[in-house]
Amino acid sequence: MSERVDESTTIAATDTPPEAPRTTKTARFKAPGLGVIALWGLLVAPVVLALAEALRSPRLNYWDFWRVFSITTDADGTLDPTTFVRLYNDHPVITVALTFWADAKFFAGSNWVLGVATVVLALCVFAALWRMLPQQLTGHRRLAVLAAFSLLIFSSAAVDYYGAGWMGIQWFLGIAPAVVAISFAHHGRTVPAVVLGLVGSLGHGSAFPVWIALGLVAWLRRDRLWKVLLPLLMGLAVLILWRLAAEPTVGDPPSILGADTYLGSIASVLGRTWATLSADTALFGGIAMLVLIGLAVVDSVKRRGTAIELRAELTTPDVKGDAGWIGLITHMALAGVLVGVGRAKYSNVEGLTGRYSVIGLIAVAGLLALLATRPIEKIQRNLVPIALVIGLGTYAVGSTNAAIVRKEYATQPVLAVAMQAGADSVVKKMNAYPENLEKYRRFGIYPFTPDFTLGCGANGPELGTAIDVSRAAVLPAVAPPTGERTAGFIEASTVSGDRKLIGWAFIDGEQADCVLVTDSSGTVVGGGAVGLPRRDVSTGFDHVTGRAGWEAVAKPGLKDGLVFVSREGRLYRIASISGKDPANG
Structure with missing residues (x-):
């Protein structure tokens, strides 16, 4: 009893004996560890390198810049809106034509400007993916996934887009609005998602699958029926207008086709992420990605059908939290199918061309995000090395493609x-x-x-x-x-x-x-x-x-x-x- 009195007397006589507040204050100013610094470096470096690539590329534009500018302007270079109703290489180029014209008008047709603009659009894609990550994914794991996203989107396999700005603008004016639209839909914001889907559909055919993706996202989220139907109806309208503007195919394809030709062409679009020169590796990797995407979609549809109770913790797969990622990988798979079917007439490995690499790269990012949110202890414990192997490995594989692209700079x-x-x-x-x-x-x-x-x-x-x-x-x-x-x-x-x-x-x-x-x-x-x-x-x-x-x-x-x-x-x-x-x- 006396001990108790002495103790309380001692505490009362002390001004502020607790140490906790000082410990908290000290922790607030704790410097980041080497691991955090390294992960931030891996996140920022690919962006800086992509920007440097755009600025060291040739000033003179080439390839489709000249063609699109020529067919969408009159004799003195004034924009001709009547040409916008025509398709170019089977897809619209309205926003692309406007961008090329603006580059010609205000920057003398600089390839550098288009390359930098592509980096900005790619940053929009990165930001959209960042916004879709669940808040429960924190710390080193979150940072490692973001670093992998950066290594994928700004990969050396994507040097075509940043070094040849005309190509980057063509693809990212379709892909970037579509991915941002999926991000909006992931958070239940259907109206801005539909608006961005329209913007993407005016830029490139790779944006067309976004309408199916947006409907799927809304359905997985159990949104109201109009949010499911509106994107699908908009997609149908776009398809009708697209087909009305299409010119009839003339003559026979330059290759004799079979079912395997189409399968190979589709697989090569997605599999190019894992191979630049090896067609066999690309085809195998593409089929593997198609299977993984298919399994992920089926799993989410099943879980949605059984009405799994949603939880806030990162301990149960959340079908609502997965919705955007499922929509994203579905979009990329369908984009791969569109490209594969459309280009199979040239080759069963037409997808190995560098211009298609963004489809596979974003698909890998989506699969990684789904993996990162699985409540599997071994995955969560090893997520940092898994993300870095995927990101750095893909970046290294792309170096072969980058070397091919840079050869064109000097001439x-x-x-x-x-x-x-x-x-x-x-x-x-x-x-x-x-x-x-x-x-x-x-x-x-x-x-x-x-x-x-x-x-x-x-x-x-x-x-x-x-x-x-x-x-x-x-x-x-x-x-x-x-x-x-x-x-x-x-x-x-x-x-x-x-x-x-x-x-x-x-x-x-x-x-x-x-x-x-x-x-x-x-x-x-x-x-x-x-x-x-x-x-x-x-x-x-x-x-x-x-x-x-x-x-x-x-x-x-x-x-x-x-x-x-x-x-x-x-x-x-x-x-x-x-x-x-x-x-x-």
């Missing part, structure tokens, strides 16, 4: 020169439509801008200027054993106009700053790209750059022209244009 200046010089054959081969060059020129699309240059420096030669041929040093084409570190070669028997000229040159072991093509009097009539990778040169000669390659083009009508390269303001003539290439000898 884009050749197209710019060809367009300026009127080398129509080269322009056509590089998919820029020579019949529309005057339209591009009048509208002021790069390269038809005042800042166009051949890259020889501020005071270097440009198209139409003259150089003193006699003052240029001649580059020898020497045999490797001599140890020469200054040499050059033209891989052609003659230098003529309106064709690609290819060769290599290095000065003191370094690459040239620019390449020029002149007529016999020294007037500059062409140019091109330098710094192209040439492994054969770097291995054929000692201590020289691996970027000794160059490509050039000159105006039509040129015969017996001359090729020069420049290094630090000094010109060198490449005289060797025939015989066995010493780099390959």
Whole structure:
């Protein structure tokens, strides 16, 4: 008893003896651990790298940018709304055409701008996936899943979209609104979901399955009947309008088709996530993903039918919490089917083309999210390594695709020169439509801008200027054993106009700053790209750059022209244009 009195007396005599408040205060300012920092780094790094890819890509646009701009504008580049009712490659391009036109109008048709815009759209996709994750998924597990999402959406397998901005805009103006729409539907917000579904349907055919996905999400959530029916009816209306605008197919497909052709084409779209060059691996991976998606959908439908009681804890599979993810993977599976069936006429592995990679990447993200919310102790305990293996593994597999895409960067200046010089054959081969060059020129699309240059420096030669041929040093084409570190070669028997000229040159072991093509009097009539990778040169000669390659083009009508390269303001003539290439000898 006395002990009790003493104890209470002691407590009363003390001002603030409890230590708890101080402990709480200290914990509030605790620095994040290395694991958290590493996960945040893995989340942010892919976004930064995708943005860097967009900014280091060629300034000059290519492929479908030129085609879509040409068919949706009149002779002076003014938008022609009557063309919007037509489909392009079997899908609408209304928002794409508007974006391309705006890029041409305000940014001189910059590929950089389209690439950055694609990164922004991809961030919208990432944010939509983030919003669908349940709040009960916390801590390292949540951060690891988000890092995996970032590694998937901004994967090296998706470099096509960020490096070739026209492709990114085409796909993400369909995919991004559709994914955000599914996120809205996941939270029961049907009206904004339908509006975004319409926006996506105006941009790309890959958005069309969103109508089925939105109806499925609302049904799984046990929303009101109108929320289920409205997306389905809107989808039916879009389909009718789509088919009315479609042009009839003419002629037979370029391949003899079978049921396996279609199956393979569909599987390759989804399986490309796991393979770039191996068709067998892609097909197997695609079938595996289709089966997993099918099982997940069937499981959710069954659980919805048995009316499982929903819980707030992450201990019971929540059919309402799964709704958005089921809608997402259903959308991607159906998009894969649309692409596979539509492109099977070309190949059973047409889906291995880089432009389709976003479908499989987002499907993997959806499957990962469903896995992350399963109340299985082993999965929850190992979710961090599972998410990182999926994210980092997919990013690593995509590096092969990224290398293929980056190869095209270096040669884009050749197209710019060809367009300026009127080398129509080269322009056509590089998919820029020579019949529309005057339209591009009048509208002021790069390269038809005042800042166009051949890259020889501020005071270097440009198209139409003259150089003193006699003052240029001649580059020898020497045999490797001599140890020469200054040499050059033209891989052609003659230098003529309106064709690609290819060769290599290095000065003191370094690459040239620019390449020029002149007529016999020294007037500059062409140019091109330098710094192209040439492994054969770097291995054929000692201590020289691996970027000794160059490509050039000159105006039509040129015969017996001359090729020069420049290094630090000094010109060198490449005289060797025939015989066995010493780099390959």
